[in-house]
Amino acid sequence: MRLVPDMTAKETLELLKSHLRKKGFGDIEVNMTGGYDPTETPADSRLVQAMVTTYRKSGIEPLVWPRLAGSWPGNTFTGAPLKLAAGIFGLGHGAGAHAPDEYWLVESANPKVAGMDGSARSFVDLFYALA
Amino acid sequence: MKSNGADSPPLSGDAVTRRDFVQSAMVGATAIALGDRRVAFLSLDDRDAVVAQITAQHDATVKMLQDWIALPSIAAENKNYPQGPEYMAKLARDAGFQHVEVVPTAGKSGVFATLDAGARTSLAIYFMYDVKQYDPAEWSSPPLEARIVDRAGVGKVMVGRGTTNSKGPEMACLAALHAFKAARVKLPVNLVLVCEGEEEIGSPNFRQVVFKPEVEAALRKCAGIIIPLGSQSLDGAVEVNLGAKGVIEAELVSSGEKWGRGPKLDIHSSLAAQVDSPAWHLVQALHTLVKADGHTPAVEGFFDKVRPLTPAQRKILEDAIPKKNEAATKKALASSTGSRTSRGTTRWSVWRRSRRSTSRGSWAATRGQAERRSCRTRPSRRSTCASCPT
Numbered sequence: 127m128r129l130v131p132d133m134t135a136k137e138t139l140e141l142l143k144s145h146l147r148k149k150g151f152g153d154i155e156v157n158m159t160g161g162y163d164p165t166e167t168p169a170d171s172r173l174v175q176a177m178v179t180t181y182r183k184s185g186i187e188p189l190v191w192p193r194l195a196g197s198w199p200g201n202t203f204t205g206a207p208l209k210l211a212a213g214i215f216g217l218g219h220g221a222g223a224h225a226p227d228e229y230w231l232v233e234s235a236n237p238k239v240a241g242m243d244g245s246a247r248s249f250v251d252l253f254y255a256l257a
Numbered sequence: 258m259k260s261n262g263a264d265s266p267p268l269s270g271d272a273v274t275r276r277d278f279v280q281s282a283m284v285g286a287t288a289i290a291l292g293d294r295r296v297a298f299l300s301l302d303d304r305d306a307v308v309a310q311i312t313a314q315h316d317a318t319v320k321m322l323q324d325w326i327a328l329p330s331i332a333a334e335n336k337n338y339p340q341g342p343e344y345m346a347k348l349a350r351d352a353g354f355q356h357v358e359v360v361p362t363a364g365k366s367g368v369f370a371t372l373d374a375g376a377r378t379s380l381a382i383y384f385m386y387d388v389k390q391y392d393p394a395e396w397s398s399p400p401l402e403a404r405i406v407d408r409a410g411v412g413k414v415m416v417g418r419g420t421t422n423s424k425g426p427e428m429a430c431l432a433a434l435h436a437f438k439a440a441r442v443k444l445p446v447n448l449v450l451v452c453e454g455e456e457e458i459g460s461p462n463f464r465q466v467v468f469k470p471e472v473e474a475a476l477r478k479c480a481g482i483i484i485p486l487g488s489q490s491l492d493g494a495v496e497v498n499l500g501a502k503g504v505i506e507a508e509l510v511s512s513g514e515k516w517g518r519g520p521k522l523d524i525h526s527s528l529a530a531q532v533d534s535p536a537w538h539l540v541q542a543l544h545t546l547v548k549a550d551g552h553t554p555a556v557e558g559f560f561d562k563v564r565p566l567t568p569a570q571r572k573i574l575e576d577a578i579p580k581k582n583e584a585a586t587k588k589a590l591a592s593s594t595g596s597r598t599s600r601g602t603t604r605w606s607v608w609r610r611s612r613r614s615t616s617r618g619s620w621a622a623t624r625g626q627a628e629r630r631s632c633r634t635r636p637s638r639r640s641t642c643a644s645c646p647t
Binding site for chain 2: 127128129130131132133134135137138139141142144145146148149151153154155156157158159160161162163164165166167168169171172173174177178181186188189190191192193194195196197198199200201202203204208210211212213214215216217218219220221222223224226227228229230231232233234235236238239240241242243245246247248249250251252253254256257
C-alpha cells in the first residue's frame with residue numbers, strides 16, 4: 127500500500143487489520159515486513175532550488191510535481207529529528223525496474239536524453255550549484 | 258577547485274586558489290565579494306576538467322557498473338550478504354570517501370561514509386545496494402551479465418538487474434566523484450553517504466544506520482540529501498518531485514489453523530468437494546480491499562488522514578498537468594485493453610498507484626516475481642499474498 131501525507135504506515139496497517147476483522151476475515155494474518163511514512167520537501171529549499179538550477183543549466187525546464195508515485199525511505203531524513211530536505215535527482219534514463227530486461231542507458235541515441243556520462247555530469251553540476 | 262599540493266607555486270590574478278580565497282575573505286566583505294566572483298570563474302574551469310575526465314573514464318565506469326551488477330544483494334533471499342555491503346564500502350573508498358564503515362543492523366548491514374573536501378556546504382547521498390529478485394528465464398539478456406545492448410530509438414543500454422534501480426544512477430554519481438579525484442579537482446561540497454541493503458523489503462532496519470550517533474551527527478551538517486535516479490523520460494523531460502509516497506509491505510496469510518476450517522496439510526484439489534480452501538478464503542478477503550473498479554481502496558477510513566491540497570500544491574498541479582502526457586505513459590506501459598480510462602480525476606487521486614500492472618492480476622500487483630513466489634494457487638493449508646515496495 128502506498129501512502130500520502132498525512133497517512134502513516136502504522137495507522138494504515140491498523141486500518142487494514144480492522145477492516146479485515148469487520149469483514150469477517152479476522153483470522154487472516156497481516157505481517158508487515160517493512161515500510162515507512164511519506165517523504166515531503168519544501169519547493170523553496172536550497173536543495174530543490176539547486177536541482178532546478180542544475181537541470182536548467184542543461185537546457186531542461188523541469189516539471190515540478192508534488193511527489194514521486196513510488197517510494198524510498200526519505201522520510202527517515204525529512205521527518206523528525208533530522209528534518210532535512212530530500213531530493214530525487216539525476217539526469218539519465220532507465221526502465222524496467224523490478225521487471226525483466228531492466229536497463230540503464232549508457233550511450234543515448236537522443237541528444238535530449240543523457241547517457242551514463244551525462245548522468246555523471248549532472249551530479250558534478252549539482253555539487254557546484256549547491257556549493 | 259584543483260587540489261594543488263601544498264608545494265604549489267602561489268598564483269596571481271584570476272587564478273586564485275580556494276585557499277587564497279579563504280585567506281583573503283578573512284580581511285573583509287569586499288574581499289569576499291571579489292573572491293566569490295573569482296571562485297565562480299575558477300569553478301567553471303574545474304567543472305570542465307571534471308567533465309572531460311568523465312568522458313575519458315567512460316569505459317572504466319561501464320566496467321565498474323557491470324562488476325557491481327554481477328553481485329546482486331537480495332534481502333528477501335538473504336543473498337550476497339555480507340559481500341554486498343563490503344562491496345559497497347569498497348566502491349565508496351575507491352570513489353574518494355576518506356571514512357568508510359559498514360554499519361551492522363538487526364538485519365542487513367548499511368554503509369556510512371564521509372568525504373571531507375574542506376567545503377562550506379555538505380550534501381548527503383542515499384544509496385541502496387540491494388536489488389529486486391529476478392528470474393533469468395524471463396530475460397532476453399542474462400540479468401547478471403550486464404550486457405550492452407542496442408535498443409532501437411533509445412541507444413546503447415546496459416541490461417541487468419539493478420541497472421536502473423538503482424546501481425546505474427548510483428554509479429553515475431560515483432563516476433562524478435572518480436572524475437573529481439582523477440582531475441585533481443577539489444569537490445565543491447563535502448559528502449555524507451548512507452547506504453542500505455534492505456530497500457527492496459521496505460527498509461525495516463534503516464533507522465539503525467541513520468540514527469547511529471556519528472551518522473546522525475554527520476547528517477545534521479548537511480544541506481539536504483539526494484537519492485540518485487535517472488529522472489529522464491525518453492523525450493528528455495525531467496520531473497522534480499517534492500516528495501515520495503510512503504509504503505507498507507505486508508504479507509496476508511490465510512491458514513487452516515487460524516481459520517479453523519480447511520485442511521491441516523496440503524491436499525489434492527479434488528478434496529475441495531469436502532474440505533474448505535484457505536486460498537479461496539484469502540481471495541474473498543482480498544476482494545473486500547478494493548472497490549469494483551479494481552483500484553479504489555475500500556478499506557474503511559483509508560483516506561481519513563489525507564491532508565487536503567494546499568493552494569501552493571494545487572498551483573503546482575495546475576501548472577504541471579497540461580505538460581504531462583498520461584496517454585503516452587499508458588501507451589508505453591499498459592495493454593491496449595487493460596488500461597484505465599483517462600480521466601482528469603486520476604491526476605487528483607490521492608492514492609495513485611505507481612506500480613507495474615502485471616498481466617497476472619492479484620492484490621497489490623507490484624512485483625511479478627514476489628507475487629508468483631508467494632501467492633499459492635493450489636489448495637494448500639496456507640495461502641499468502643505479498644505486496645512489495647518501491
